[in-house]
Amino acid sequence: MVSSFFSKAKPxxxxxxxxxxxxxxVITKLFMVHEPFGVWDVLKQVLLFxxxxxxxxxxxxxxxxxxLTKKNSFKIxxxxxxFMMLPETFLNSKILLANLFILLAMRRIISLRSKKDVxxxxxxxxxWISLATLVYFWSSLxxxxxxxxxxxxxxxDLRDWIIPLVAVITVAMITTSVLVxxxxxxxxxxxDMDMSISFDFSSLxxxxxxxxxxxxxxxxxxxxxxxxxxxxxxAKSYKSAYILVFIATIIALTIxxxxxxxxxxxxxxxxxxxxxxxxxxxxxxTEKWFKEVFVWVLILTPVVGLIL
Numbered sequence: 198m199v200s201s202f203f204s205k206a207k208p209x210x211x212x213x214x215x216x217x218x219x220x221x222x223v224i225t226k227l228f229m230v231h232e233p234f235g236v237w238d239v240l241k242q243v244l245l246f247x248x249x250x251x252x253x254x255x256x257x258x259x260x261x262x263x264x265l266t267k268k269n270s271f272k273i274x275x276x277x278x279x280f281m282m283l284p285e286t287f288l289n290s291k292i293l294l295a296n297l298f299i300l301l302a303m304r305r306i307i308s309l310r311s312k313k314d315v316x317x318x319x320x321x322x323x324x325w326i327s328l329a330t331l332v333y334f335w336s337s338l339x340x341x342x343x344x345x346x347x348x349x350x351x352x353x354d355l356r357d358w359i360i361p362l363v364a365v366i367t368v369a370m371i372t373t374s375v376l377v378x379x380x381x382x383x384x385x386x387x388x389d390m391d392m393s394i395s396f397d398f399s400s401l402x403x404x405x406x407x408x409x410x411x412x413x414x415x416x417x418x419x420x421x422x423x424x425x426x427x428x429x430x431x432a433k434s435y436k437s438a439y440i441l442v443f444i445a446t447i448i449a450l451t452i453x454x455x456x457x458x459x460x461x462x463x464x465x466x467x468x469x470x471x472x473x474x475x476x477x478x479x480x481x482x483t484e485k486w487f488k489e490v491f492v493w494v495l496i497l498t499p500v501v502g503l504i505l
Contacts, residue, residue, distance in 0.1 A: 323364030405502030
C-alpha cells in the first residue's frame, strides 16, 4: 500500500521521489523541447534538475525542522507529484530558481519561532526573496510573509522591522555593481522585468493543465478546512508557523491570478505550502482505504494529464 509506505520518513523515500522526478524531467525535456541539445544545453538541464532536486531537500528540511508535519514522507511525495502534474515548471528556469529562493526564505522566516538569531534570519529571509524578485518579479509578494511573521511572533523591536529593508538595499547595491561590472544598462535590466498584471487565463486552456489545476485547487479547498481547524489544536508556539504556511498559500494563489504570462509554471509557488496542508490532512484521515484512494488519485493525475 502506497500510503503505508510513505507513512513514516525513510531514506528510501528520497530515492523513490528523486527517481520519479528525474523520469518526469527527462520525458518533459524530450517531448516538450523541440530544439537540438548541445553540450552546454545538457549541462544546463543537469543544473536545472539539480535545482528541482535541491528544492525537495530544502522543503523537507523546512517542514521537518519546524514540525509543520508529522514524521512522514507524504509532503515530499505530494511536492514531487505536483511537479509531475505540471511539467511546464521544468521548462521555466527562472521560476524554478525563484521558487528555490522562496523556499530558502521560508526556511528562515518560519524558524523565527525560536526567537534565536532574529536579526540574521530576517536579513536572510528578505535577502532570498530579493534574489527571487530579480529572477521573477511577482515573487516580491512574499515580502508580506516577513512582516506577517514579525506580527505573529510579536517581534516589536523597531530595528528588527528595518532589517528587511537593509537586505533589499544590499541586494540592490550588489545587483547594480554586477551590472556596471559587466557593462549592462540598469534601465534596460529593470525594463526587462515583467511587472505587469494579467487576468487572461486563455493560455491555460489545455486539458492537462485544467486537470492538474482542478485537482490542486480542490485539494486546497478541501485540505484547508481541516488544516485551519487543526491549527486551533496546536500549541501556542506552533500556531504562528502554521498560519504563515497558510498565508504563503494565499500569496501563491495571488501570483497565479495576476501573473503576466500564464504558462502553468507559476503554480510552482503553491507546491510547498499545499504539500504541507495535504500532509496534515493525511494525518487526520482515519479510514485507511480512503487514505490509499486519495494518494492513488494524486499519483494517477499526472498519468491522466499525459494521456490527454
